[in-house]
Amino acid sequence: MSLWVTILAASLGCYGLKLAGVSLPASVLNHPRVQRAAGLLPVAMLSALVATALFDADGRYAADWDRLFGVGVAAVALVLGRSLVVVFGLAIATTAVLRLVT
Amino acid sequence: MLPEQAAIRRAAAGIGLYAGAFGVTFGAVSTTSGLSLTQTVAMSALMFTGASQFALVGVLAAGGTPFAGLSAALLLGLRNAFYGVPVTQVLGQLGVRRLWTAHFVIDETTAMAVAQPSPRVGRYAFWATGVTLYALWTLGTLAGALVGGGIDTHALGLDAAAPAIFLALLWPQLSRHRAPAVAFGAVLVTLVLVPLVPAGLPIVAAAIVAIVGGLPPTRARPTVEET
Numbered sequence: 001m002s003l004w005v006t007i008l009a010a011s012l013g014c015y016g017l018k019l020a021g022v023s024l025p026a027s028v029l030n031h032p033r034v035q036r037a038a039g040l041l042p043v044a045m046l047s048a049l050v051a052t053a054l055f056d057a058d059g060r061y062a063a064d065w066d067r068l069f070g071v072g073v074a075a076v077a078l079v080l081g082r083s084l085v086v087v088f089g090l091a092i093a094t095t096a097v098l099r100l101v102t
Numbered sequence: 103m104l105p106e107q108a109a110i111r112r113a114a115a116g117i118g119l120y121a122g123a124f125g126v127t128f129g130a131v132s133t134t135s136g137l138s139l140t141q142t143v144a145m146s147a148l149m150f151t152g153a154s155q156f157a158l159v160g161v162l163a164a165g166g167t168p169f170a171g172l173s174a175a176l177l178l179g180l181r182n183a184f185y186g187v188p189v190t191q192v193l194g195q196l197g198v199r200r201l202w203t204a205h206f207v208i209d210e211t212t213a214m215a216v217a218q219p220s221p222r223v224g225r226y227a228f229w230a231t232g233v234t235l236y237a238l239w240t241l242g243t244l245a246g247a248l249v250g251g252g253i254d255t256h257a258l259g260l261d262a263a264a265p266a267i268f269l270a271l272l273w274p275q276l277s278r279h280r281a282p283a284v285a286f287g288a289v290l291v292t293l294v295l296v297p298l299v300p301a302g303l304p305i306v307a308a309a310i311v312a313i314v315g316g317l318p319p320t321r322a323r324p325t326v327e328e329t
Binding site: 047055 | 116119120123124127137141144145148149150151153154156157158160162164165168171172174175176177178179180181182183184185186187189190196200201203204205207208256257258259260261262263264265266267268269270271272273275276278279280281284285286287288289291292293296297300301304305307308309311312313315316317319
């Protein structure tokens with residue numbers, strides 16, 4: 001599967017999911033079991049993405065300490081209730097500064 | 103017109119600003135991951151759901167199969183389907199308009215639409231946020247893709263952007279029932295699988311944790327009253 005096919009398939013799929021959401025009768029999507037699993041799906045996927053972004057280096061366990069620290073600072077900003085822009089900016093800036101000084 | 107319009111426009115501009123910055127990051131990360139400029143911009147214009155885009159690029163950059171990347175992107179994009187219910191409650195009957203409205207149903211537009219006091223204001227908020235975000239996200243991506251090859255994304259710490267954003271998106275959802283347990287389980291399953299299966303699959307496997315976590319009823323049924 002070429003890169004373009006993947007991109008177009010993903011685009012079409014993501015659009016299809018959005019379209020299904022505004023087209024399907026609410027009763028289908030409002031089923032409690034479906035709702036619970038669907039609500040938890042982003043929780044699981046995002047947790048998995050954070051975990052691999054921080055500790056997976058091509059199938060081996062490894063941590064980039066600068067990046068880990070940057071994301072750690074972002075986590076503190078989240079606890080303090082800062083906005084997305086601040087969280088995002090702090091993660092990048094912290095990582096960049098650490099790389100500059102170390 | 104509506105008294106809330108000015109406040110909505112301000113909020114939409116703030117969201118758009120962040121989306122623009124995030125778009126620049128996506129553009130730079132995507133092109134340095136091996137995607138072309140056209141492919142990168144096409145993703146923002148056609149997929150228009152940031153977390154899925156980052157997931158796809160991340161999996162591909164890590165050497166994952168297209169199938170693993172596609173699965174991760176779609177599983178993450180599935181939440182947009184569930185935004186359809188609250189969004190249609192605000193926007194009303196869509197008819198054929200759903201064909202283009204659907205494209206704009208994402209985290210930010212849903213949050214803005216449902217936060218308004220009336221459907222009329224909600225509709226305005228949905229479109230103000232949607233159009234601003236779409237324009238700045240796509241333009242930001244283009245800008246990032248253009249400079250992507252010329253900047254040192256590592257030195258600028260851009261590799262920290264994706265996990266930070268994933269964490270920021272995850273954060274408000276952790277208050278959901280069973281979410282901390284599911285998050286913990288997902289991290290565990292993912293990390294155990296990292297050295298065992300091809301790149302990307304550990305992320306896809308985490309979806310199983312959500313499904314298992316969502317299956318049991320939230321409260322034990324009152325067995326006595328059941329007939």
